[in-house]
Amino acid sequence: xxLKKRVPMxxxxxxxxxxxxxxxxxxxxxxxxxxxxxxxxxxPTHPCISGCPVEINIPAFIKAICEKDYKKxxxxxxxxxxxxxxxxxxxxxxKQCEAQCVLGKVKGNDSVxxxxxERFLADLDLSLEISKHRSDTENTGKVAVIGAGPAGLTxxxxxxxMGYEVTIFEAFHRAGGVLIYGIPEFRLPKDIVEKEVNxxxxxxxxxxxxxxxxxxxxxxxxxxxxxxxxxxxxxxAPRFMGIPGSNLNNIYSASEFLTRVNLLKANEFPKxxxxxxxxxxxxxxGAGNVSMDAARTARRLGAEEVLVIYRxxxxxxxxxxxxYHHALQEGIIFHWLTQPVEYIGDINNNVKAMKCIKMxxxxxxxxxxxxxxxxxxxxxxxxxxxxxxxxxxxANSVLRTGFPxxxxxxxxxxxxxxxxxxxxxxxxxxxxxIVTGAATVIEAMGAGKRAxxxxxxxxxxxxxx
Amino acid sequence: MAYKILKKKRLAPGLYDFLIEHTTIPxxxxxxxxxxxxxxxxxxxxxITIAGVQENSVRIIVKCVGKSTYKLAMMKEGEHVLDVVxxxxxxxxxxxxxxxxxxxxxxxxxxxxxxxxxxxxxxxxITAILGAATAEFLILEEEFxxxxxELIITTDDGTIGKKGLVTHRLEELLNAGExxxxxxAIGPTVMMKFVSAIATRQEIPCWVSLNPIxxxxxxxxxxxxxxxxxxxKFACVDGPEFDGRFVNxxxxxxxxxxxxxxxxxxxxxxxxxxxxxxxx
Numbered sequence: 119x120x121l122k123k124r125v126p127m128x129x130x131x132x133x134x135x136x137x138x139x140x141x142x143x144x145x146x147x148x149x150x151x152x153x154x155x156x157x158x159x160x161x162p163t164h165p166c167i168s169g170c171p172v173e174i175n176i177p178a179f180i181k182a183i184c185e186k187d188y189k190k191x192x193x194x195x196x197x198x199x200x201x202x203x204x205x206x207x208x209x210x211x212x213k214q215c216e217a218q219c220v221l222g223k224v225k226g227n228d229s230v231x232x233x234x235x236e237r238f239l240a241d242l243d244l245s246l247e248i249s250k251h252r253s254d255t256e257n258t259g260k261v262a263v264i265g266a267g268p269a270g271l272t273x274x275x276x277x278x279x280m281g282y283e284v285t286i287f288e289a290f291h292r293a294g295g296v297l298i299y300g301i302p303e304f305r306l307p308k309d310i311v312e313k314e315v316n317x318x319x320x321x322x323x324x325x326x327x328x329x330x331x332x333x334x335x336x337x338x339x340x341x342x343x344x345x346x347x348x349x350x351x352x353x354x355a356p357r358f359m360g361i362p363g364s365n366l367n368n369i370y371s372a373s374e375f376l377t378r379v380n381l382l383k384a385n386e387f388p389k390x391x392x393x394x395x396x397x398x399x400x401x402x403x404g405a406g407n408v409s410m411d412a413a414r415t416a417r418r419l420g421a422e423e424v425l426v427i428y429r430x431x432x433x434x435x436x437x438x439x440x441x442y443h444h445a446l447q448e449g450i451i452f453h454w455l456t457q458p459v460e461y462i463g464d465i466n467n468n469v470k471a472m473k474c475i476k477m478x479x480x481x482x483x484x485x486x487x488x489x490x491x492x493x494x495x496x497x498x499x500x501x502x503x504x505x506x507x508x509x510x511x512x513a514n515s516v517l518r519t520g521f522p523x524x525x526x527x528x529x530x531x532x533x534x535x536x537x538x539x540x541x542x543x544x545x546x547x548x549x550x551x552i553v554t555g556a557a558t559v560i561e562a563m564g565a566g567k568r569a570x571x572x573x574x575x576x577x578x579x580x581x582x583x
Numbered sequence: 584m585a586y587k588i589l590k591k592k593r594l595a596p597g598l599y600d601f602l603i604e605h606t607t608i609p610x611x612x613x614x615x616x617x618x619x620x621x622x623x624x625x626x627x628x629x630x631i632t633i634a635g636v637q638e639n640s641v642r643i644i645v646k647c648v649g650k651s652t653y654k655l656a657m658m659k660e661g662e663h664v665l666d667v668v669x670x671x672x673x674x675x676x677x678x679x680x681x682x683x684x685x686x687x688x689x690x691x692x693x694x695x696x697x698x699x700x701x702x703x704x705x706x707x708x709i710t711a712i713l714g715a716a717t718a719e720f721l722i723l724e725e726e727f728x729x730x731x732x733e734l735i736i737t738t739d740d741g742t743i744g745k746k747g748l749v750t751h752r753l754e755e756l757l758n759a760g761e762x763x764x765x766x767x768a769i770g771p772t773v774m775m776k777f778v779s780a781i782a783t784r785q786e787i788p789c790w791v792s793l794n795p796i797x798x799x800x801x802x803x804x805x806x807x808x809x810x811x812x813x814x815x816k817f818a819c820v821d822g823p824e825f826d827g828r829f830v831n832x833x834x835x836x837x838x839x840x841x842x843x844x845x846x847x848x849x850x851x852x853x854x855x856x857x858x859x860x861x862x863x
Contacts (some may be wrong), residue, residue: 356804
C-alpha cells in the first residue's frame with residue numbers, strides 16, 4: 119500500500135519566489151509527514167543510520183512520527199543532533215542517509231524522504247516548549263569554542279549536555295557562521311538558525327560576540343583561561359581566480375555578496391545601511407552550492423538574466439541536484455565547459471565584459487573528475503556588469519599569525535586527528551572546514567561531535583592526573 | 584553587546600572625538616590597528632582606525648561623510664553603539680629608524696597619533712607635517728607639538744601654517760637637504776598617493792594606511808582587496824598599512840567609489856528624515 123514515490127514537499131512557485139526572500143520549500147503538514155513516514159520499511163538492517171555523519175537513529179524517529187509521538191521523535195533526533203531544523207534543510211541527504219535507504223534500492227521506488235521528516239519534527243519542536251538536556255553530573259571543566267558555526271555549536275552543545283562550562287567566541291554579531299552569512303534566507307530562514315542557537319544557549323552555553331580570537335583576544339589568553347579549546351573557525355577566506363582584471367569594481371567573491379545580503383540585509387537597502395550592487399545580467403562562476411545560492415540571490419535582487427559559468431560539464435557539477443533544479447526553475451542559465459580568462463573594465467574600473475574560453479574534458483585528474491582542458495582559439499566575450507566568483511574558499515591567513523605554534527598543513531588548514539580533532543597543541547582541538555577544507559554543514563557537525571567526546575576524555579584525564 | 588559612548592567632543596564642524604567603553608581593546612590594541620563599529624540593528628560595519636586607548640576605553644575620531652558617520656556623530660554621551668570589534672589588522676612596524684617624517688591629512692591625523700607616540704618612544708627623530716582644509720579643521724595640534732622634534736602645519740587656505748598641501752612641505756624639506764629614513768602618511772587616499780610618489784623618487788620606505796571598502800574585516804569576504812606590487816592583498820588582514828611605493832593607487836581610488844551612488848542616495852534620504860544637520 120505504501121507509496122512508491124516520495125510525498126512531495128510544498129514549495130513556493132518559481133514565479134512567486136524570485137520576487138521574495140522567503141523560504142522556497144514549505145515543509146510537510148502533519149498529514150503529508152504521516153504519509154511519508156509510513157513509507158519507511160523499518161527494515162532491520164537500517165543502513166540509513168550509517169549514512170548519517172552524526173548517526174541519528176532514523177528508523178526510530180520515523181516510527182515515532184508514525185505513532186504520532188512527536189515528543190519522542192524530537193528526543194531521538196536531539197539525542198544525536200542539536201541542530202535538526204538546520205540539518206533537515208541543508209544536509210545533502212541524497213548522498214547520505216537517503217542514498218542508503220533500502221526502499222530506494224527497490225526498482226520503481228524512491229528512498230524515504232528522511233531529511234524532510236527530520237525537518238517536520240524539528241520545526242514542530244521549535245514551536246513547542248524547548249526541553250533541556252543538561253546533564254546532572256557536573257564535570258565543571260571549562261571549554262572555549264572559537265567560532266559559532268555548525269562545528270562550534272555542536273561541540274558546545276554536546277559538552278554543555280555533559281555538564282561542562284562552555285563559552286563560544288564568535289567574530290560576528292550573530293551566531294551560526296555560514297548558516298547566517300552564507301546560506302540564504304530562502305533556503306534556511308535566519309529565525310530557524312536563531313531558534314536552534316537559542317536551544318544551544320538554553321543548555322548553558324555562553325556566546326561572546328564580536329571576538330576574533332588571535333586578533334581581539336590573544337590565543338594564549340584563551341588557552342590560559344580554559345581547560346580545553348576547540349577551533350571551528352571555518353575556511354572563510356575567499357578564493358579568486360586571479361585572472362587579469364580581478365580587482366575591477368562589481369566583481370564579488372560569493373562570500374562578500376552573500377554576507378552583504380544574508381547577514382547585513384543589503385536586499386533591504388536603504389532601510390538597512392549596507393549596499394550591494396546588482397545588474398541586469400549577472401555572471402556567477404562555479405557550480406557548487408554556494409554558486410547556486412549566489413545566482414538565486416542575484417535573481418531575487420532583480421537581475422533579469424543570471425548566467426552560471428562552469429569549466430566542467432553538468433555531470434561534474436558539485437551542487438546538490440535539488441539546488442540545481444531550483445535554480446533552473448528560477449530561470450538561471452548554465453554555461454558548461456566554459457572558463458573565464460580575463461575581465462574587461464570600462465573607464466571607471468567597472469567590469470563590463472569577460473573573455474571566456476571553451477573547454478573540453480580530458481582524462482580524470484586527482485579529484486577523480488575529468489580534467490577540463492582549454493580549446494585553443496575558442497575565446498569569446500560575455501557581456502556583464504556584475505560578476506560573482508564562487509570557486510571555493512581557503513584557510514584564513516589569520517591562523518598563521520593569530521595561533522602561534524599551531525601546526526598547519528601545506529594548504530594552511532589545521533592538522534588535526536580526524537577521529538578526535540586533537541591538534542599538535544595540548545588541549546587544543548579543531549574541526550570542520552578549517553581542518554578538512556570546505557565541506558558540508560553536517561560533516562562539520564560530525565567533527566564537532568567527535569571532538570566533544572575527545573575533549574571530555576581529555577579533561578577527565580587531567581582531573582585524574 | 585552594546586558599547587557605551589563615555590565621551591564625545593566636537594573638534595570641528597562634522598568632526599568628533601569619541602571615547603567608547605571597551606574592556607579588551609585597551610589591553611591588546613597597538614598603533615596602526617583598526618576597529619569595526621556597527622551602530623544599530625540596521626547599521627553597516629564601519630571600519631575606523633584607532634586614535635588611542637585609555638584604561639577602559641578606545642578613542643576614535645570620526646568625520647561625517649556618509650549616512651553611518653552622520654548617525655554616529657549624532658549619538659550622545661551615555662548612548663550605546665551595538666557592536667565594536669577590535670583591534671583588527673596588523674600593528675605598525677615600530678622600530679628605531681632614525682629620522683622619521685609623519686604626515687597626517689584631515690581626519691587621518693588621528694590614527695597617526697598613537698603611531699607617532701610609539702615612534703617617539705622608540706627614539707626616532709620626528710618631523711610631523713599636519714595638513715587640513717582650514718585652521719578650524721586642524722586636529723591634535725597640541726598633542727603633536729609635544730611629540731615632534733619639528734612640527735609643520737599647512738592648510739589649503741593658509742588660515743594657519745603655510746598655505747598649500749602636505750606634499751609641498753615634504754618637497755621643501757627634501758629640497759632643503761633633509762633626509763628621512765621612513766615616512767608614515769595617513770590621510771585622504773589622494774594625499775597618500777602623492778606622498779608615496781615622492782617617497783618612490785627619493786627611495787624612502789613609506790607606510791600608508793589604506794581604507795578600501797571593507798565588510799567583515801577578518802579576511803573573509805575579499806571586498807578590501809588591493810594590489811600591492813602586482814599581488815592581491817586583503818587590507819583587513821594583510822594591512823591596513825602597506826609601503827605606499829608599491830600600491831596600485833588608481834585602482835584603489837576607483838574601488839573606493841564602488842558604492843558612490845548608493846551612498847549618496849542613502850545620505851540624501853537620511854538628511855531628509857533627520858532634518859537640519861548643520862549643527863553637527
